[in-house]
Amino acid sequence: MIEFDRILDRIGHLGRYQLFLCFLVYWQGIPAGLHSIASVFYAAPVSYRCKVPPLDNSTLYPNLTEAEIVNYTVPNGDTCFRYGYNLSTCEPPSTSCVNMSASAMRCDQGYEYDPTPFSSTVDMEWNLVCNRKILGTMATSFFFAGMWTGAVVFGYLADLIGRRYTILIATIGTLISGVATAFAPWFELFVVLRFFSAVFSHAGFLFMFVYVVEITGDKRTLTGVHTHTAFCAGYMLNSLFAYFFRDWRDFYFYLSLTPIPYFLFHFFVPESPRWHFSNGRDEEGKKISYKFAKNNKKEITEADWKEAEVAATDAQLLNKKYSSLDLFKPRLMRLITFNCMYSWLVTAMVYYGLSLNAGALAGDIFINNLLNGAMEIVGYLFCQFTMDRLGRKTLLTMMMFLQGFSCLISTALNELSNGNEAMVTAGVVFAFIGKIGTAGSFAIVYNFTAELYPTVLRGNAVGIGSMAARVGSISSPYIILLQDYISWLPFVIFGVMSIIAGGLGFLFPETMNKTMPQTIAEAELFYEEAYSRKKSTDHLKGEINEAMDNSFDSNESVTKF
Template identity: 45%
Template sequence: MINFDTLLEKVGAIGFCQILVCLLLSYDNIVGGFNSLITVFIAYEPDYRCRAPPLDNATVYPNLTESDILNLTTPYDKTSGTYDYCRKYGYNYTNCDGTLSCVNKSANQIQCDKGYWYDRSMFTETVVTQYNLVCQRSFLAPFSTSMFYVGMLIGSVLFGNVADRYGRKPTFIISAIFELCSMVGCTFSTSVEMYTVFRTLVAGFHYGTTIATFVYIMEIVGSKYRTLFGIIYQIAFTLGFMIVGGLAYNWRNWHKTMFMVTILSTPLVAIAVLIPESPRWLFAMEKDKKGMEVTKRMARLNKVILTDEDWDEAGEKKLLPGESAIKYSVLDLFKNRGIRFTTFNVMFNWFVNSFVYYGISLNAGSLAGDIFVNNTLNGVFELASYVALLLVMNRLGRRLLLSVMLVISGLGLLASVVVNEYAGDNHTLVTLGVVFAFIAKFGISGSFAIIYIYTTELYPTVVRSNGLGTGSVASRIGGITAPYVISLQTLYRWLPNVIFGVFALVAGALSLTFQETNGKPMMETIEQAEVFYKTGIVVDLNQILDKNSIRNDGDFRSETEGCDNLGFQQQKNVYPEINTVAQNLGSSSEC
């Protein structure tokens, strides 16, 4: 098996090829931004009430305002200070002939027997207004949103394994084609059931493209530049949902907004076809001939010539007797203590990041102010978070910064709760509460970007997509849960943000138990990873097996040349050496 890290040093850790591929693959996350947060607009719930003809007919009652109609037709609860928009007074409306003598507020209250009136001043049609997802059908709105994240969960489980077994490129192509077809189906949906099914499919197939593209980017750049390229990928997501805000502002009918989003997503299929397979994956799977072809193409684009000496230096790695290209699965993430503990911690961190991120983002419509302005400000704060990460992430490392960002988000949410509870009609305090909410968005956006990058670095090549997929499974559970937690604000306005804030603080504390990966080469094998989880050092397994690098004082070099792609059947032979080295390093490790 050829060592791709050695070749990467020759080809260039960053060059024209990596920049071009990164920009092309990042378009996938623009599409992700389109689809993930488009429901803020297309599933917007406007003000509504029961239809009450002819009282709400402007021809018969031209002088009645909407406030007048609401007062004449809709029961008012003096205790809570709110109208019951799902009921109306049950007097005989057919007697209303231009006068108000027909009005009888003492009449029995009845459900909306004539349908609903919606305020269409912002959107002419949304999923909520077209399918009447209010009152008895109101549960279908958060259900359809949650099903989107169920789709992501399914995609995480399915495509993480597919990408590791069959390659990044086939996963990208298949997922992109079916994602686009599902978006077409969603655009022309004629029922809430049809809409929900296609949204679920969009999410599932999109996560196939996400796993393939993000892992690919992390595999072809040097460790020094993983932060830069990872953040660029996340910036694309932010640009996606900011663009959707502009589309929704221009096209106020949800079908037209979805149609424009679908049109803008079509280049994704062409990109999937044009991009070659990841050379790191090809070498890890011992497809050396194809891997060499792709690597030579990278070198040409970077204007570098690979010599025979370069290939000899990359060399054929030593393999244990009987070792061959082994197929790995998600089960390999739980077979050994180190990777198992890391996986559970990664899953919880992904769950919290998604839970809090979508809890804040999907609730943007409830913030004081204009929905389009708030969406833009959400994007601005995300971009500011990414800029901050670019400036400090390589200096502070992944672990500390992940923890800090989660704590900022948690404290921001709890502060917004306190301020909002005492704000009342005080405009200054209302604005301050919104500011704290945006600070929380700043923190959670940063931590979400970090955990993407961090996860790809915490796992070796042979299970990297599985690791990212497993984290994503937990993330989607967070996304599924978030809409229902948001709905708790109808009972206690402060409760959702308290829940989100507490989870963020707990995840921030647990983040400190990860090993630091900043500036370290990517691991290739599970055995290599097990040593890293114990010591925080990326070791050369060939040197361990040869016992040539173990010095008398128990120290040895941290390199990656010649990392073996070992399977679990070799663990009994290998792990005694690994454990010895790990124990020797344990006393001197800084991690």
């Protein structure tokens, strides 16, 4: 077995060839970002009221304005109801049939939608308003469930066939499921196809992340952070597609074509040498490593290969398979795992909550989405330049507090504005600041989790964290829905949970400038040292051995993300 980091020491951890490969595979972030945030536009909030024929027939009632129709038909401003008088008694052009003292009744003739700024949305096409609004929320949650499914299924596939072909399969699936979604003839099929769009697009993004981290060694912080920047580029492109394609089917069709350029890029992307080496395919790994060296204008000698060889006993230890349950057996690791899971859950919940709420913010929906994305890039750049200076623990805590207090201040300003435009604008600004915090949290939590755990459990740890994140993202549309009943509640939930996560962040050990542990025993000793326990090392080792004696070997493949 070859330790690829030793080879990277020789040929460069981020040479020009790795940069070239990173830019090629970063393309996966664009369709992933587009599909993840597309509901901001295809299900954008629209104005509507009950259809009330013949009163809203402009041929029969040419002098009746929209404001007058609303006044004659909508009780107490609730557009899910109309006055319950008999519309069949209306004889144009007379309005004597109007009875504004009649009891309210639900819309019985369908709905009339305002076609600005979008000529068609899924809400318009399938009447996902009023008592059917929950169906739209469930569809969005089902999409996030697809992201979880993609992470699990493709995690096994990536270990089996490699990163390169896994990304290619995900690209094909993203293209097919996305285009099919644009032609879905009924809502149930639309939901299923969106689910598969999530499965494939998220898998492509995740294993793009795995790929760039594996080929860039100790530069993984930089390249890992900018996988999120690529995602953000797709996120922001939603505004461009939606601006030019106001019908949701056109919008979704054209954004679904974005995976196509990667089919050309695929031929320039080799398999990850690290994957070859970890699977005992040393000759294939060496062949690709020589290609890395040649393009970086470096050389690999036989002495370099001998130095990179891992002793058989060490290789056997590192290749032993563990299950995710092993994360909860050592005492300190168990506490860190629960804390990590909560951080992932809150980060995803607030990230998608703020992203999906762009249409509800004051101002232009296209600009708001662009600004949300711009704030995200600010967060990523800030983390890039400070993560190796301030440390992961300090930075994660700062970002959690930033997103938490921003959410609370934003909702306070909106609730107290009473029509004051300056306060409303300030509320929007703080929502954007919260986006900086949650984007930063997302960038940090990926790297921090990988560094907190030993090599033998690292994939399982990030996988558990990602599963917790999916719980947060699945719940975010339902939390946003609460604003229809209590306007201030969603942002208060986001704010309070973020502040709690920030407080718990102080309990993490710092990993900056620390050697990442290889085994579970090394990890527990690292945690103990970080927490400055007075317990003797021998006693601690006894606890670790006792915990691991109760562990069991698992043949389960390591599921990443």
